[in-house]
Amino acid sequence: MESFVMAHELYTRTNQKIYFTGLALEALGRAEKGQAVNSPALLQAERESALFHLYGALLGLCHEIAGFYRLPQAGTRRAEELLTQEVLDAIAIPEMAELVELAHNRQTWLAQLLAAYNALYDPPRAPKKLKGDVTQPMILAVNLDAETESELTREELESWRQQLKGLAIRFREGLSEC
Numbered sequence: 001m002e003s004f005v006m007a008h009e010l011y012t013r014t015n016q017k018i019y020f021t022g023l024a025l026e027a028l029g030r031a032e033k034g035q036a037v038n039s040p041a042l043l044q045a046e047r048e049s050a051l052f053h054l055y056g057a058l059l060g061l062c063h064e065i066a067g068f069y070r071l072p073q074a075g076t077r078r079a080e081e082l083l084t085q086e087v088l089d090a091i092a093i094p095e096m097a098e099l100v101e102l103a104h105n106r107q108t109w110l111a112q113l114l115a116a117y118n119a120l121y122d123p124p125r126a127p128k129k130l131k132g133d134v135t136q137p138m139i140l141a142v143n144l145d146a147e148t149e150s151e152l153t154r155e156e157l158e159s160w161r162q163q164l165k166g167l168a169i170r171f172r173e174g175l176s177e178c
Contacts, residue, residue, distance in 0.1 A: 010067045014060030024050035050157045055117040065095045095171045
């Protein structure tokens with residue numbers, strides 16, 4: 001088996017994960033075009049793979065920042081452990097402050113990425129059944145406000161990848177000026 005050779009710098013893991021996300025998104029695109037019997041499984045597998053690598057890229061970027069500033073949490077295995085107000089209260093880090101703000105605002109791509117990644121570990125839930133009205137046995141009550149779970153699109157995942165890549169480039173420029 002051929003191994004992927006990489007330098008032992010913190011930024012290499014981030015770059016590698018961004019690249020792997022791109023590979024997963026290419027495979028997702030091929031799966032979307034395919035007519036295989038197992039297409040639904042392939043779509044889910046590639047979508048989850050892209051999300052897994054995106055989270056890894058985020059964690060890599062957090063490691064880069066934490067390593068540069070020599071934070072005690074620099075070796076954490078969860079990005080969320082660095083994306084806290086407590087970390088910012090200990091030392092003011094502009095790059096981390098931006099990430100924390102993005103992570104804690106539900107409308108942002110980063111908060112959505114974190115939520116989607118964490119949802120991968122939720123136990124499966126049975127679909128909600130329509131409740132029947134006991135006074136009208138033939139009429140079913142339908143809740144129009146119920147949210148349907150939408151699957152992440154390749155375009156949305158690619159957008160998150162580009163956002164993360166842009167942050168990494170911008171943060172590195174700022175860190176190298178110090």
